[in-house]
Amino acid sequence: MVCDRKFKRNDDDTSVPLGRELIQAYVKAITDIYYQQIALDLNKNPHPRGPIARQFLDTNTKKKTKCKRVEYEDRGKNTLNDRYTKNELLLLSQYFFEQDSTVGVRNHLCFLMSHAMLLRSETVLGTQYPNLFKMELEDQDVSPCVALVATIIYGKINKDRKI
Structure with missing residues (x-):
């Protein structure tokens, strides 16, 4: 576990928002803990990946896509267009x-x-x-x-x- 880590910052000292993959990793970790607690009959709460979590992930994806479009980010990056030499x-x-x-x-x-x-x-x-x-x-x-x-x-x- 990493302790005392500073938040990632851009050059202008603004914080870097979490990426979808990291958010997905957190959701998977929480879901795994949920299943362990269910197996031990310790948790009676609804599944953590409910409509609120799904809506959050969808909204996050839509915001990032809109931001990339507004900033004219290269859409060929990490695709077949970004080919090997x-x-x-x-x-x-x-x-x-x-x-x-x-x-x-x-x-x-x-x-x-x-x-x-x-x-x-x-x-x-x-x-x-x-x-x-x-x-x-x-x-x-x-x-x-x-x-x-x-x-x-x-x-x-x-x-x-x-x-």
Whole structure:
């Protein structure tokens, strides 16, 4: 536990507002304590993540979104538009290959699939090697073009594993 920590301040000495992730962490901690107390039959109060907490989180998100729009904050930040450079991709590849293990190869493939195919993490982590194949795209004038094709048999939409 951190004690005697000063509040974060901006350069003009105004306090930095809490971010959504930190607020969510506090709500999760309180909810966890609530469930422990319920299990021990010590708490008869309603669930802490009730309509007031939800309304607070929604209002906080809307205020931050409005503020970002008014201040013309870069909407491409931390999205696909904020892409990796070739050198950064090379460094990432070297990092995964230096692990010299099947886990490193799996993690490298998961990273590339998540980034290039815009897949959800559960879809990427549920993909197996037999579900992947390569396809050479013909009539690409400049150089050969090989595509990695993934047969996705499980995901948010396909919960029954139908092909």
